Amino acid sequence: MTKLLDIKLIRENPEMVRNNLERRHAQEKLDLLNIVIAADKKWRELTTKVNKLRKRRNEISSEIALALKDGRDSNSLIEEAKNIPEEIKIIEIELQNQQNIVKNGLMGLPNLLHESVPYGKDDKDNVIIKIWGNQPQFNFEPKSHAELATKLGIMDIERAAKASGAGFYYLRNEMVLLDYAIMRYAVDFLMSKGYTVIEPPYMIRRSFYEGVTDLSDFENVMYKIIDEENEKDPLYLIATSEHAMGAMLKDEILNESALPIKLCGISPCFRKEVGSHGKYTKGLFRVHQFNKVEQFIFCKPEQSWSLHEELQNNCEKLYQNLELHYRVVNVCTGDIGSIAAKKYDTEGWMADREFREIGSNSNCTDYQARRLNIRYRHKEGQVPVGYVHTLNNTAIATSRTMIMIFEQHQQEDGSIKIPKVLRKYMNDIEYINGTINKLEI
RNA sequence: GCAGAGGUGCCAGAGCGGUUAUUGGGCUAGUCUCGAAAACUAGUGGCCUUGAGCCUCAAGGGUUCGAAUCCCUUCCUCUGCGCCA
Known part of the structure; x- marks a missing residue:
């Protein structure tokens, strides 16, 4: 993911980033920051969810591979596996949406100011x-x-x-x-x-x-x-x-x-x-x-x-x-x-x-x-x-x-x-x- | 512009539908050593709720139970040929 500010910094220290925006008089960016924080949270939830599904898919795939190798019947496994990609895809689309929100948000947030920058309006x-x-x-x-x-x-x-x-x-x-x-x-x-x-x-x-x-x-x-x-x-x-x-x-x-x-x-x-x-x-x-x-x-x-x-x-x-x-x-x-x-x-x-x-x-x-x-x-x-x-x-x-x-x-x-x-x-x-x-x- | 060959980890380079991405080199740590070199052993990307987890083979789509591998689109590099200051 392309980063501007480090998303980890925002997760761990949102107040610092918020103060930075206030010093810059970038009021409209505060909303953007909140959107980023929310989307990042959602992204992490979805990541966990999709990872569990991917895990199951990977397990079945290797079971199928084993079965084929041993010459056993794998039809029931393949049947079970058929539904998983669809479920994964649905979550992945939403995952992508949230990630884009985070990415675009980060691209729109300005750099952190050095402490020696004087405070001012224009x-x-x-x-x-x-x-x-x-x-x-x-x-x-x-x-x-x-x-x-x-x-x-x-x-x-x-x-x-x-x-x-x-x-x-x-x-x-x-x-x-x-x-x-x-x-x-x-x-x-x-x-x-x-x-x-x-x-x-x-x-x-x-x-x-x-x-x-x-x-x-x-x-x-x-x-x-x-x-x-x-x-x-x-x-x-x-x-x-x-x-x-x-x-x-x-x-x-x-x-x-x-x-x-x-x-x-x-x-x-x-x-x-x-x-x-x-x-x-x-x-x-x-x-x-x-x-x-x-x-x-x-x-x-x-x-x-x-x-x-x-x-x-x-x-x-x-x-x-x-x-x-x-x-x-x-x-x-x-x-x-x-x-x-x-x-x-x-x-x-x-x-x-x-x-x-x-x-x-x-x-x-x-x-x-x-x-x-x-x-x-x-x-x-x-x-x-x-x-x-x-x-x-x-x-x-x-x-x-x-x-x-x-x-x-x-x-x-x-x-x-x-x-x-x-x-x-x-x-x-x-x-x-x-x-x-x-x-x- | 046309044709061909390519893009895999820090680097080189294999794999071309099936469990764990061969193998070198570099780097890190350990063993050995007075120390170094050599040798040997282990490690060497990213993500999250740290799990026998997930992702990662130029990028994005597609086919499939399963894709680095097959198909499509795009980008880039190299080698010829053409054009050109």
């Missing part, structure tokens, strides 16, 4: 734990990245809307260089920290996808590839390489000596952004496609909390080297999302003097690993001892990072100063001024 209750750098000072009115990039002739949102709809972009020349430079810079940084770089498949089967994400994401976030060939298990475009990296080790048993496995994924991300009306959608902030370098870790349970901090340090170092002003929040119980036990959001400063999310760092503990069935063992040849923990954190999303670079490093003449660490990746350009191979259209 994103206004997130706790600021760090502010790095100072607010940029301008002796002119700073412009938005969209205005700057459009004027420089290196981003074309209007024509993208014509070709593909809202939420897309054509980048040109220096902005393309910048996009790639950010990725190369982040990849080099993480490689120097020992992370293995992964370019994953950009499409994943639904059955694998269910392990790494919330089910509602299939409607609101992911693009489905319509293909009559594989309707049963269709492919979805990845919304982040996190999903592809989690799915990579599905159903595997890892040797303890291999852990932690530290990965750096690089890929485009595709997101439908259904229901984002009213949210901040200017320019590159909320788009259907963007590039991202992602950190992902599989580790032993006792390693995950220190690695959660390591992932945070990594992404902050990237922004610090880019000379960008940001802050970090500890996401509160009401805003954390179902798969994380604890989450830090990194928020970047933008020219309208607001901080907005640029990265998200989650310790998912064993929640994803249970769904994906990824376990570990002490050494080769031994039986698995438990589920691994998984963590993921944005290293850098190029779209939102470009927003910050444009808005924080803009000059009075509308040019953009390139942070030193990126220059070697973009032909040593110091300022973006839109003059390279300018397209006059």
Whole structure:
């Protein structure tokens, strides 16, 4: 049975699970929990009942086998046995029903929160734990990245809307260089920290996808590839390489000596952004496609909390080297999302003097690993001892990072100063001024 | 896309309608040893109300008193051939 939370935990400690839901303000999930508990009880009763019938069936079958072997008459035994499968089948159907209720219920229950997650209702209750750098000072009115990039002739949102709809972009020349430079810079940084770089498949089967994400994401976030060939298990475009990296080790048993496995994924991300009306959608902030370098870790349970901090340090170092002003929040119980036990959001400063999310760092503990069935063992040849923990954190999303670079490093003449660490990746350009191979259209 | 061969436990690999899923290897424990190796012995998945219990041979259905074994559907892997950047 696919598990999300451990059904045994719910049986033995329902109050703890209930308190967790209350802290999350997940009132509607309390009913779900009660349904799960009731169905599990029913399932256990039926299991006992059906096991007794199966036992009788097995006994008769072996008696028949013995009789046939000895050449004795077995007709009366066969007569007796004929009715049993029907009885078993009736119970098995009900057993399956109850099991499905439990399974679907478990899939719908969120992860257990870490005690250090602050209590709160929504994103206004997130706790600021760090502010790095100072607010940029301008002796002119700073412009938005969209205005700057459009004027420089290196981003074309209007024509993208014509070709593909809202939420897309054509980048040109220096902005393309910048996009790639950010990725190369982040990849080099993480490689120097020992992370293995992964370019994953950009499409994943639904059955694998269910392990790494919330089910509602299939409607609101992911693009489905319509293909009559594989309707049963269709492919979805990845919304982040996190999903592809989690799915990579599905159903595997890892040797303890291999852990932690530290990965750096690089890929485009595709997101439908259904229901984002009213949210901040200017320019590159909320788009259907963007590039991202992602950190992902599989580790032993006792390693995950220190690695959660390591992932945070990594992404902050990237922004610090880019000379960008940001802050970090500890996401509160009401805003954390179902798969994380604890989450830090990194928020970047933008020219309208607001901080907005640029990265998200989650310790998912064993929640994803249970769904994906990824376990570990002490050494080769031994039986698995438990589920691994998984963590993921944005290293850098190029779209939102470009927003910050444009808005924080803009000059009075509308040019953009390139942070030193990126220059070697973009032909040593110091300022973006839109003059390279300018397209006059 | 077409054709063929496959999917069995931690791993390899046999079984192809009948009581207990052969057999290796690995791993764990014990015996022996100053210790180790070797050898030998036992164990080595999941579930529940712990019983001479039930389940487990890619997944799901079916046939049967009884299915790893026969039939159907789906998924996956490998090997050819075709197509293709």
